[in-house]
Amino acid sequence: MQRRLILKGLGASAVALPGLAACGTGGGGDVELSDEPVTIRMTWWGADTRAELTEQAIAAFQKEHPNITVKGEFKDWNGYWDALATTTAANDSPDVIQMDELYLASYGDRGTLLDLADTSDFLDTSAFEAATLETGQIDGAQYAIPIGAGMLASVVNADLFAQYGVDLPDDTTWTWDDYAAIANELTEKSGGAINGSGLTGGTDAGSIRYWARLHGNELYGENGDVTLDPAVLASLWEYNLGLAASGGIESAAQSVESQSAGIEGGSLATGKIAMGFGYNTQITPLLAASGADLRLLQLPGNVEAAANFIKPSMYWAISSQSDHPAEAATLIDFLVNHEAAADILGTERGIPANPAMREHVAADLDEGGKLAVDYIESAVAGPAVVVTPPGGSGFDPMIQRYTQEVMFGERTPQDAAEAFIDELKSEIDAAA
Amino acid sequence: MSATTELRNLGGRGSTAKRQNKVAFWFLLPWFLGLFAITLGPMVASLVLSFTDYNLLQPAEFNGLENFSRMLGDARLHQSLGVTFTYVLVSVPVQLGLALGLAIVLDRGVRGLAFYRSMFYLPSLLGASVAIAVLWRMVFGADGLFNDGLALFGVEGRGWISEPETALGTLITLNVWTFGSPMVIFLAGLRQIPRMYYEAASVDGASRWRQFVSVTLPLLTPIIFFNLVLQIIHAFQSFTQAFIVSGGTGGPADSTLFYTLYLYQRGFGNFDMGYASALAWLLLLIVGAFTAVNFWASKYWVFYND
Numbered sequence A: 001m002q003r004r005l006i007l008k009g010l011g012a013s014a015v016a017l018p019g020l021a022a023c024g025t026g027g028g029g030d031v032e033l034s035d036e037p038v039t040i041r042m043t044w045w046g047a048d049t050r051a052e053l054t055e056q057a058i059a060a061f062q063k064e065h066p067n068i069t070v071k072g073e074f075k076d077w078n079g080y081w082d083a084l085a086t087t088t089a090a091n092d093s094p095d096v097i098q099m100d101e102l103y104l105a106s107y108g109d110r111g112t113l114l115d116l117a118d119t120s121d122f123l124d125t126s127a128f129e130a131a132t133l134e135t136g137q138i139d140g141a142q143y144a145i146p147i148g149a150g151m152l153a154s155v156v157n158a159d160l161f162a163q164y165g166v167d168l169p170d171d172t173t174w175t176w177d178d179y180a181a182i183a184n185e186l187t188e189k190s191g192g193a194i195n196g197s198g199l200t201g202g203t204d205a206g207s208i209r210y211w212a213r214l215h216g217n218e219l220y221g222e223n224g225d226v227t228l229d230p231a232v233l234a235s236l237w238e239y240n241l242g243l244a245a246s247g248g249i250e251s252a253a254q255s256v257e258s259q260s261a262g263i264e265g266g267s268l269a270t271g272k273i274a275m276g277f278g279y280n281t282q283i284t285p286l287l288a289a290s291g292a293d294l295r296l297l298q299l300p301g302n303v304e305a306a307a308n309f310i311k312p313s314m315y316w317a318i319s320s321q322s323d324h325p326a327e328a329a330t331l332i333d334f335l336v337n338h339e340a341a342a343d344i345l346g347t348e349r350g351i352p353a354n355p356a357m358r359e360h361v362a363a364d365l366d367e368g369g370k371l372a373v374d375y376i377e378s379a380v381a382g383p384a385v386v387v388t389p390p391g392g393s394g395f396d397p398m399i400q401r402y403t404q405e406v407m408f409g410e411r412t413p414q415d416a417a418e419a420f421i422d423e424l425k426s427e428i429d430a431a432a
Numbered sequence B: 001m002s003a004t005t006e007l008r009n010l011g012g013r014g015s016t017a018k019r020q021n022k023v024a025f026w027f028l029l030p031w032f033l034g035l036f037a038i039t040l041g042p043m044v045a046s047l048v049l050s051f052t053d054y055n056l057l058q059p060a061e062f063n064g065l066e067n068f069s070r071m072l073g074d075a076r077l078h079q080s081l082g083v084t085f086t087y088v089l090v091s092v093p094v095q096l097g098l099a100l101g102l103a104i105v106l107d108r109g110v111r112g113l114a115f116y117r118s119m120f121y122l123p124s125l126l127g128a129s130v131a132i133a134v135l136w137r138m139v140f141g142a143d144g145l146f147n148d149g150l151a152l153f154g155v156e157g158r159g160w161i162s163e164p165e166t167a168l169g170t171l172i173t174l175n176v177w178t179f180g181s182p183m184v185i186f187l188a189g190l191r192q193i194p195r196m197y198y199e200a201a202s203v204d205g206a207s208r209w210r211q212f213v214s215v216t217l218p219l220l221t222p223i224i225f226f227n228l229v230l231q232i233i234h235a236f237q238s239f240t241q242a243f244i245v246s247g248g249t250g251g252p253a254d255s256t257l258f259y260t261l262y263l264y265q266r267g268f269g270n271f272d273m274g275y276a277s278a279l280a281w282l283l284l285l286i287v288g289a290f291t292a293v294n295f296w297a298s299k300y301w302v303f304y305n306d
Helices: A048-064 A075-087 A101-108 A130-134 A158-163 A176-191 A205-214 A230-246 A252-260 A280-290 A323-336 A341-347 A355-362 A368-376 A395-407 A413-432 B002-011 B017-049 B066-072 B075-107 B111-128 B131-139 B145-152 B164-179 B180-192 B196-204 B208-236 B240-245 B261-269 B275-299
Strands: A040-044 A067-077 A096-099 A145-157 A195-199 A273-279 A294-297 A310-317
Touching: A040 A048, A040 A075, A040 A323, A048 A067, A048 A195, A048 A323, A048 A341, A067 A323, A075 B240, A096 A101, A096 A323, A101 A310, A101 B145, A130 A145, A145 A158, A145 A205, A145 A280, A145 A323, A158 A395, A176 A195, A176 A230, A176 A273, A205 A230, A205 A395, A230 A395, A230 A413, A252 B145, A273 A280, A280 A294, A280 A368, A294 A368, A310 A323, A323 A341, A323 A355, A341 A355, A355 A368, A395 A413, B017 B275, B066 B275, B075 B164, B075 B180, B075 B208, B075 B261, B111 B131, B111 B180, B131 B145, B131 B164, B131 B240, B164 B240, B180 B208, B196 B208, B208 B275, B240 B261, B261 B275
Parallel strands: A040 A067, A040 A096, A195 A273
Antiparallel strands: A096 A310, A145 A273, A145 A294, A145 A310
């Protein structure tokens, strides 16, 4: 089967989609609400805060729909995907599923998600912008509803800039050369107490996509094939090797430590570096953990190149194995369209993708939420990116492994870039 | 599985073997029930799946021996084999040596034996747990306790778990640290050695060392053998420590990519369950081969005193 996996962001230009029928799901029409008491299961990944808020939203939903009982299940990120894969394989998948961009095609393309056109009587998507909805489509079928949106940002610690007497950069003009100079200056002026920056990429798909775009390249082509140029990837590593040699970025070992410590224990949060990268919505935990004056800046080179992009932070989807699709759709409708739910959930799952809800929650945002919303509204976004094809769900650990090999000097950038692209291609071919 | 076979071998010698076998059967019955109900089904399923291309979400497709031929050119598999063999071949002998040494010291009749025995045994209970793996990450991190300790002596530490050259070493240390359970078994074994042998040896003027080499070691060989088989199998199956310490990646740069971790990544990370099943069977063959060689070699060095 030929795959056309197009992910388009807010405000993206329209791309013609071939009218291939989506595999797996039936025509619908027989989806209706039951009069009997119904129990549905809902699953998500995330920490305790999310669980508390979601349980509150479920309680509010059950009050409005007394015959529907919702059983919530939540896990951490890794355990979540193991459990989802095995329950789906056992034909015992939860009805309502929190989905991520990395896995959307893996599941949607294999017929395990319901085409939400079947449940359109219960789940109203009219408040969403068309371009937003398209981020949850595969072959033109709506498999998932975006919950929130995020965007890559440079995160700078203004306190550390002030402490070491370095001027904050002008993010409307800065380039990667400026970035390197500032990083080196920070390290020098601190006398080595801190490093200017962490790794500038190579730890996740977003950073690779952005770097590729700056060089007129893309990670994936529109068919979901790998189009990344090895020379472009190698240049990202060479840039970082240069900065590591001059002390502008932290050492390879420090990067590994920072990464395994998570957002709240990483180098940016603990003040070991003054500049780093993250999604705008991560500013809230970063602020809480660091207690510093952190700012979100445009990525180097972005204002001129418009290479950054909007990433749906997560989605709601319905399992095609669900016995109660109508009730499941009703629940999602409540979560994404009702102010009662928005009041409870706030921006915990990202800036709401539904504009009406975004406006509704904007009034009482905390500091981090305000920064995140300001950033996404002012940042320059280029066209949306192609959704991760099946087989690409393991992208992040894979690129991290190669980045480590390069940064520890075990492999040359050119050699690693070619090997990485070969491995990624073979994963994607194997999943096709 | 082979652990129980071994137990039977240890206990099943002599003329009362038949009666003892019957008793053993009843004791093993719950284990057999578990084996048939819980273990055997999935094992057969994974054997079948190892000849298929199976992504968990769609029906498996038979692909013959493709999974097995793919192993030959799989560089990460070879890396994981290297890591795992290093781990097993270094950590098991060191761990058993330490366990035996401490068992002998404790057997000398140290005051407060029960206390020390419990103290040393504790890590065995905790070693494979998530909490200890998390603790390990903190102790051997760049800002960890271990480096703080080194700093007291003016030695500058490093990121022990974040550098490829030392990361596996910290996991080996973790495994060695769980020497308590073989130690307790050694202690029990030492207690089995009749005192009269030592009396006879000392009457003959044998030194302590001579007594150890000529009396203790030979009579302890069945116990050493038992611990060796058990710990090798145990070490091959290590998963939790590497998973937690590296966040499931086997990093940095695949330096802690245990076989089981790679198998897990293929199966769940890459929806590659057919290949993962084949990997599981290869592991079974490797562990089986190690155990078989162990049993074969035991003829030449294990001494059964009955």
